[in-house]
Amino acid sequence: MPASMPAYVTSPLNRNHDVRTVPEELAALRRRADCVLIRVRGDQVETDGDLPRRLQAEPQPDEIFLGLDPAGAPWFVAPAPETAQLSPLRGMMLAGVVDHGTLSILAQARSLVHWHERHGFCANCGSKTAMHDAGYRRTCAACNAEHFPRTDPVVIIAVTHGEQVLLGRQAAWAQGMYSALAGFVEPGETIEQAARREVFEESGIEVGAIRYIASQPWPFPSSLMIGLIGEAATTKVTVDTKEIEDARWFPRAEVLQMLARTHPQGFHASHPYAIAHTLIRAAVED
Numbered sequence: 001m002p003a004s005m006p007a008y009v010t011s012p013l014n015r016n017h018d019v020r021t022v023p024e025e026l027a028a029l030r031r032r033a034d035c036v037l038i039r040v041r042g043d044q045v046e047t048d049g050d051l052p053r054r055l056q057a058e059p060q061p062d063e064i065f066l067g068l069d070p071a072g073a074p075w076f077v078a079p080a081p082e083t084a085q086l087s088p089l090r091g092m093m094l095a096g097v098v099d100h101g102t103l104s105i106l107a108q109a110r111s112l113v114h115w116h117e118r119h120g121f122c123a124n125c126g127s128k129t130a131m132h133d134a135g136y137r138r139t140c141a142a143c144n145a146e147h148f149p150r151t152d153p154v155v156i157i158a159v160t161h162g163e164q165v166l167l168g169r170q171a172a173w174a175q176g177m178y179s180a181l182a183g184f185v186e187p188g189e190t191i192e193q194a195a196r197r198e199v200f201e202e203s204g205i206e207v208g209a210i211r212y213i214a215s216q217p218w219p220f221p222s223s224l225m226i227g228l229i230g231e232a233a234t235t236k237v238t239v240d241t242k243e244i245e246d247a248r249w250f251p252r253a254e255v256l257q258m259l260a261r262t263h264p265q266g267f268h269a270s271h272p273y274a275i276a277h278t279l280i281r282a283a284v285e286d
Contacts, residue, residue, distance in 0.1 A: 006216045007093050007273035011104035013067030013075060020065060020134040029074035030059045036075045037063070038106065040113045043220065044086035045106055064112050064135025066105060077109035077135075079117070089219070093273055104217075111222035112136075115149045123147065152223045155195040156182035156276055158283040159207055161232040165255050165283050166205060167269075168239075168247035176266040178258065180276040181247070182225070195228050203247040204238030207231065213282055216275035227275045229283050255284045 019025050029035065039046040066075040080086060089110055092098055098106070112135055119138055122129050127142035138147040158180040159166035167178035183198035185191065196207045207230040216225040239247050250258070250267075257263040259281055270276035 005100055005272075006214070006275045006278055007100070008104045008107040008217045008219065009214075010100045011067075011108060012070050012101040013105060013108070014069075015067040016065075017136075020136055026065055026134055027059070029065070029068075030063070030076060032074060034071070034073040036069075036073060038075070038077050038109055039080035039084060040077055040106075040110050041080035041082075041084065041086060043090065043110065044080070044088050045092065045110070046080045046084040047087045047092075062116070062131065064109070064116070064131075066108055066112075075105060077113060079113055094271065107217055107219035110219040111151075111217070112149060114219075114221040119147055150222060151217075153185040153191070153194075154182055154218070154223045154225050155185060155191055155198060155228060156180050156225050156279065157195045157199060157207070157210070157228040157230050158276075158279040159199055159203075159205060159230045159232050160283050160286075161235055161249065163252045164249040165252070165280065166199075166203060166232065166237070166247060167250055167255075167258075167280070168202060168244045171245040176263075176268055177270065178246075178248075178250070178267055179270045179274070180227075180279050181244075182276075184223075185226075191226055191228070195230060199230065202240050202243045204234075204236060204240075206233040208233040213279055214275060225275045227279045229279060229286075252284045255280060259284075 060078055063076045063078040066077055068074055089106055093103055120129060122140035122143060122145050124145040125140060125143040127140050129138040129140050129147060132139055136149060168181050169178045181199050181202050185194040192210050195210055199205050199207050210228050210230040213227045213229055215227060218225050237247055254263060258267050258269040261268045269280050
């Protein structure tokens with residue numbers, strides 16, 4: 001798999017959704033000697049060296065079934081105890097200490113645990129909820145409301161105009177880093193409408209034609225990055241400094257230098273693990 005492959009997009013698991021509602025089958029999977037139980041707290045994962053720990057601890061009611069790997073081994077996740085030795089998921093991604101498939105499983109695990117940690121009470125009536133379907137549903141006994149894990153859609157778009165690419169940066173980013181513009185999809189919006197709105201709000205640029213490139217689950221906490229390339233209908237940049245620190249047009253030659261991290265001014269693109277890197281590369285290679 002190429003080093004430029006975005007992170008979290010290659011999970012090898014068969015999620016076996018039919019098993020989630022059969023407690024006997026789940027219990028049998030959990031008792032298997034090849035069962036993998038990973039434990040997560042916040043953005044960190046309990047590790048043994050550079051791999052998720054294989055634990056044969058007694059099953060707990062807060063364990064979530066993730067799926068079966070290609071060898072048939074079942075994977076579960078549970079919250080990590082306070083005493084656990086943990087490694088940050090972002091750091092594991094950047095260091096390349098786990099393979100792409102395992103990294104994708106960890107992203108699924110982190111997103112699910114985060115959701116359960118914040119949905120212990122019913123949004124409808126405030127009563128305590130209980131976990132069902134091996135972690136993919138919570139129910140409220142008081143009002144019968146059902147709650148399901150949430151993923152927030154985010155548009156991320158590289159805008160082009162001839163041989164130029166529009167890139168922006170936030171003040172909190174590493175010095176010299178520029179990336180594609182992005183923002184959450186709002187209620188009642190199409191993907192295209194959200195992308196055009198976000199670009200105009202942040203840079204004052206109007207976008208015409210848009211095409212889809214790829215998507216990336218992003219587990220901080222649980223978003224789906226929808227990657228696009230758009231064609232600019234205008235070229236005058238007006239930066240909204242409440243949204244971003246800067247936005248500008250970069251010539252194709254400079255963007256290639258930013259991707260290679262050889263730009264003479266130290267400008268650089270997003271890390272290859274981010275879908276923004278994929279979009280920017282696609283924009284200059286087309």
